[in-house]
């Protein structure tokens with residue numbers, strides 16, 4: 001790795017150095033040392049923030065899996081299988097959703113616990129996005145153009161989002177169940193909670209990006225659309241990245257699709 005870049009990275013970065021940071025380091029070899037050091041510092045900070053975000057996801061995924069396990073235990077896989085087999089493919093999703101909804105409502109503490117866990121995830125993701133924006137490279141003092149106090153933004157909508165997420169998670173889970181061939185597959189889907197964790201991650205990503213954008217907007221700056229820069233980035237995300245920078249009002253907020261790994265970065269303070 002470029003020595004000047006590595007010096008900057010070591011100030012704030014996490015170890016071991018992620019592959020994508022190493023890839024960036026290759027492109028700064030021709031920069032003057034002072035610029036390379038600065039680039040290394042920024043990438044180090046970004047790597048640290050990314051790790052924090054991953055920890056947040058992991059903690060909430062673990063908390064939601066508790067409720068996912070309770071739901072799996074409460075649904076009778078054989079009964080659900082019998083009901084699904086009696087319906088056409090196009091109706092199976094609705095049948096699965098109805099069973100999941102009824103199970104949620106009739107199992108003590110499940111609905112409330114799940115909503116609370118989701119609301120906490122939304123609040124933490126929004127706050128994390130704002131914390132990341134506050135720590136963003138190139139960030140000047142917040143401009144008075146728009147004031148978005150963090151606490152009311154989080155507490156006022158977190159509960160409402162918890163309900164929306166729960167519905168989305170159940171809907172995703174129902175979709176998975178509709179494709180299951182037999183009771184064994186149904187048990188596997190319920191236990192693995194694929195729908196639950198997939199939608200949680202997607203929605204947390206969205207909440208964090210929104211929190212970030214709100215803070216950058218308040219700062220009167222522009223946003224860049226950042227991809228992971230590897231071979232798995234899709235053409236749509238690549239085109240959004242190429243269109244950077246954006247005014248916050250026009251910014252195509254990630255996640256653009258399921259399992260999108262893209263992220264905003266503050267580009268510059270606008271004139």
Ligand SMILES: [Zn+2]
Pocket residue numbers: 227234237254256257260261262
């Ligand atoms: Zn993407």
